[in-house]
Amino acid sequence: MSAPVLLVEGLHKSFGGVQAVEDVSFALSAGELLALIGPNGAGKSTCFNMLNGQLKPDNGIVRLEGRDIVGLTPRQIWRLGVGRTFQITATFASLSVRENVQMALYSHAGRLRSLLARFGTALRDEADALLEQIGMLDQAERPCGVLAYGDLKRVELAMALANAPRLLLMDEPTAGMAPKERVALMELTAKLARAQKIAVLFTEHDMDVVFGQADRIIVLDRGRLIAAGLPQEVRNNAEVRAVYLGG
Numbered sequence: 337m338s339a340p341v342l343l344v345e346g347l348h349k350s351f352g353g354v355q356a357v358e359d360v361s362f363a364l365s366a367g368e369l370l371a372l373i374g375p376n377g378a379g380k381s382t383c384f385n386m387l388n389g390q391l392k393p394d395n396g397i398v399r400l401e402g403r404d405i406v407g408l409t410p411r412q413i414w415r416l417g418v419g420r421t422f423q424i425t426a427t428f429a430s431l432s433v434r435e436n437v438q439m440a441l442y443s444h445a446g447r448l449r450s451l452l453a454r455f456g457t458a459l460r461d462e463a464d465a466l467l468e469q470i471g472m473l474d475q476a477e478r479p480c481g482v483l484a485y486g487d488l489k490r491v492e493l494a495m496a497l498a499n500a501p502r503l504l505l506m507d508e509p510t511a512g513m514a515p516k517e518r519v520a521l522m523e524l525t526a527k528l529a530r531a532q533k534i535a536v537l538f539t540e541h542d543m544d545v546v547f548g549q550a551d552r553i554i555v556l557d558r559g560r561l562i563a564a565g566l567p568q569e570v571r572n573n574a575e576v577r578a579v580y581l582g583g
């Protein structure tokens with residue numbers, strides 16, 4: 337196994353009297369999909385927010401490809417190659433699919449890109465290559481505002497990929513989608529992440545998606561990591577069944 341892209345050790349966060357995350361440790365390798373699951377209020381989003389720089393841990397280590405990122409701003413962490421998708425859509429409704437992806441490409445790696453942007457066709461070709469990967473090239477000219485929700489989610493995935501991330505953080509990426517669409521979005525994510533050796537950490541409530549797509553699963557309950565392992569190990573874990581899976 338290669339050195340981890342993400343290494344988390346002894347992560348703690350409390351809000352007032354609430355211990356939201358307590359002593360959480362895990363690692364994630366390139367091209368690996370890790371699902372973080374657990375009941376509402378378990379601390380999943382708090383973990384994400386400590387990884388993307390929105391929240392500072394009270395204690396613990398977060399290393400991205402060996403580099404300590406605790407205390408860096410969200411922007412600095414994004415620049416180091418941590419992409420994310422948002423629960424609220426991050427696209428501009430009146431701009432076309434291609435323009436949205438071009439903007440994401442433009443904001444990646446600032447100076448280099450602004451040079452590249454002078455050659456508009458290069459940026460356009462790059463955007464179209466991303467749109468081809470997500471199967472949206474035929475909709476490149478359509479405004480994002482008229483897209484079906486599942487298509488919009490794919491555009492957001494392309495925009496996250498425009499930053500050439502080493503690590504992609506997806507907190508409930510399929511929320512609000514129909515079951516079939518959820519599976520399709522995460523299948524596509526898995527395919528692209530494996531091909532491009534991107535590490536993916538995602539939360540998900542749809543167990544068909546989790547057990548179908550994750551390489552490994554970690555389970556949080558009331559801030560603590562109660563299980564970690566391969567999908568079939570986690571599925572058969574008695575404590576996980578009791579607190580989350582039911583039965």
Ligand code: ADP
Nearest residue numbers: 351354356374375376377378379380381382383
């Ligand atoms: P999950 O994403 O697993 O549903 P969260 O990380 O959102 O869980 O929440 C974990 C716990 O921390 C909950 O008890 C929640 O109420 C609390 N919490 C989360 N964010 C804050 C905050 N900004 N201020 C106070 N309490 C918070």
Ligand code: MG
Nearest residue numbers: 380381382507
């Ligand atoms: Mg959450």
